[in-house]
Amino acid sequence: MKHLSILLAFTTGALALGALAIPHGVGAQAAGDAARGKVAFMKYGCYECHGTQGQGNLSAGPSLTPHPIPYANFIWYIRAPRADMPPYTARILPENVAQDIHAYLVSIPEGPKPGAIALLKDVDTGPALSAAIGHGREIFVETCQKCHGAAPLGPGLGNVKARMSLQQVVDQIKNPQLNETDARLGRPVMPKLYPALLSDRDVSDVAAYVQTL
């Protein structure tokens, strides 16, 4: 899997095409200033729910880092959020400030993995996963969990196999479809990460992992 932040750096210029031309998913990064964004992240109270590092928590807000969602999806979401997040219009959170905040989130370095943390590596999580499922899980944690995790912004995926086949999950990842809630935005909220970010194998593995939930 290619890291989102790297990819975004290459696609920043796409913003000049204007909002209507912004494809959902990648290619929508804005030229924000990370230092200003850090100040704004605190000033506008983003840290209240998401933590100063965007790490998230169970009760108030999901993680935003590492690898924040693409800017286009980010700005769509904060303007018309689902779940408990309140809305931020351009009047109280101007576009340039939102760009700065996103740049700050992108700039936050990835922390150590659980396996590299002495106090976490011995947490009993059962037998090791198969290579494919384990790989799918890594992708899920880095990419999908922000919306489909413990504080779901997207649909919960527990027992998803009861309503979607493996192929349907693969199809949804490759070509996100509109649903009722998304319709007010006129486009899917779920970013299209394939093929720019996720390979065929990535999609296959993450779909297989999701089927285990």
Next chain:
Amino acid sequence: MAQKSGVGRRSFLAGVATAGAAAAASAASAAAAETPVVEPLKLGPPATAIAQADTGPVRLRVDDALHVMNPGSDYMVDVVKNLNIDYLATMPGSTFRGIHESFINHGMNAKPELISVVHEEISAGVAHGYAKVAGKPMAILVHNTVGLQHASMAVYNAWCDRAPMLILTGNIMDAANRRPGVEWDHTALDVAAIVRGYIKYDDSPVSLDSFRESTTRAYQLSATPPFGPAMVVVDGDLAELPVHGSPTKIVPYSAPHIASADPQTLDQIAKMLVGAQNPVILTGRTARTPAGMGLVVQLAELLQAPVLDDYTRMNFPTNHYLNGSFNRALLGQADVILSLEVGDLFGVVQDVQDLTERKTVRRIKPEAKVVEINSELVAGAGNYQDKQRFYPSDVPVPADAEASLPGLIEAVRRNLTTARTGQNDQRAAKLRASFNATRMLSRDMAAAGWDASPVALGRLSMEIWNQIKSEDWAFAGPTGFMSRFPQRLWDFTKPYQWAGESGGGGVGYATPALVGAALAHKGTGRLVVGVVGDGELMCAPGSLWTLAKHRIPALVIVHNNRAWHQETMHVQRMADRRDRDPSTAHIGTTITDPNIDYAKLAQSFGLYAETPIANPAQLGPALARAIKMVKNGTPALLDVVTQPR
């Protein structure tokens, strides 16, 4: 009982007031010269004292107008001692001075032993935390009006959390006997009215016989599910004047038998559970004794049913693969749901989200059947709305869940078929995988922000766990504002390792309840640790002094996010919804400028404490040092500057 003197406390006081202090002193000297020398009281152990009171009149050693040798409060104390109450938390107040003195001199300050506190809210909070660990009530003794008003919020928390306690308060019912001024201010015609909406029972007895009956009834009701505080008013005159007549003999207290559901109903429930494809068990205030957790485990394993715990009690091991508390999807799959003493069943199976449009969202299948065993179903509700929204369960059973579990387990065993048992292996495999996946996600979440400063709550939790996991430990603080990391990643396996939450959400619960829990653990050798918020601590900081005063070993860790953070988010949300500046949400919701140094505060109360810790790398060593002090018997506090949540 014999009492020759007709001079009571009130007339004695009036005489003193009239004659003046010098004259009184002179009169007292004269009286002393004319009467036999007062021999020091040689009271036996409590049992002897009770026996003396029960078997014959109290022998007067002094017979003059200045002494009361058989005060009513001695008998009152014998009544309380008969209830086998270990502790009595109190801040002194003149309206109960008579019984206060009797507790320490007649009762020998044992069973109950007085626990000194510096605020009545702490009294009730200590009793609340104690009851959930000890499994029985302790008593509090509070001043009339002002003292009970102080205590009231903590009494409300205990009420909402269905925790028992015996409340005693003083009063002077005979207006003719009240001193002018403050004694009137500290008297009410109906003092229990202050808390009547959130106690199970109250009475204001005017005789010792009535006191015995009312106090015994109050204790019994308090300790009968659904538990709750109960109150008896101690009349000052009744306590301070001599005993008149012969109060009835005190008979040994009999604890009530707790009602279970009837066998036919349990059989019906068992058939539903055994026939279900995806049964789910919900637990709330289910385990009220150390046996409760084991019973829930037995039932869950028989059915291979996941348990979704709301963590109001220690109901289920956190490392058991059937613990599905952090996997809400399991609820959505359920076809039969068994709810055991869940305080807010509606809030579990449905939800009303904090959105501008208050939509009710159903979390369970339309066809799912809900069975509710709940002692709450026999209790009415009044002014306060703590019973939560009504959910019309399919099989409501007004009975105690823990008492019903043995019969239900037996009924499930009877109804289990070979085919049904055969499905268990498949179900177990699926639930093991689900549990492991959830734990992995929790571990990932704890890793996020691992090196952040202020300290992330996942880091704080795992640093604590690293220090205590090899000990015989108990956690005595709330975890709701810690993303429940302890329950998600620690191994809670023993019934005493968790003491629940506040019940009513009244800020100020955590610290006194931690003290009460630690008091119940005292002498067991367990390492008691708790995390309290800074806003929580500042509502009742004097609780720390009680830890030091009574040498109660415990480690208090301050989750110092320098805000009433929940409220910061609420104000921010309001500003966002109104399209107004959200950056002002800190005004009135933060505890900064100046920052409070909780280490210095704790040191001033006599605890071991270190300077505030904001660097996560310093946390482990600081915890080790503090725990060493606690293990040596010294309570300690660590002030950890933390992320908001």
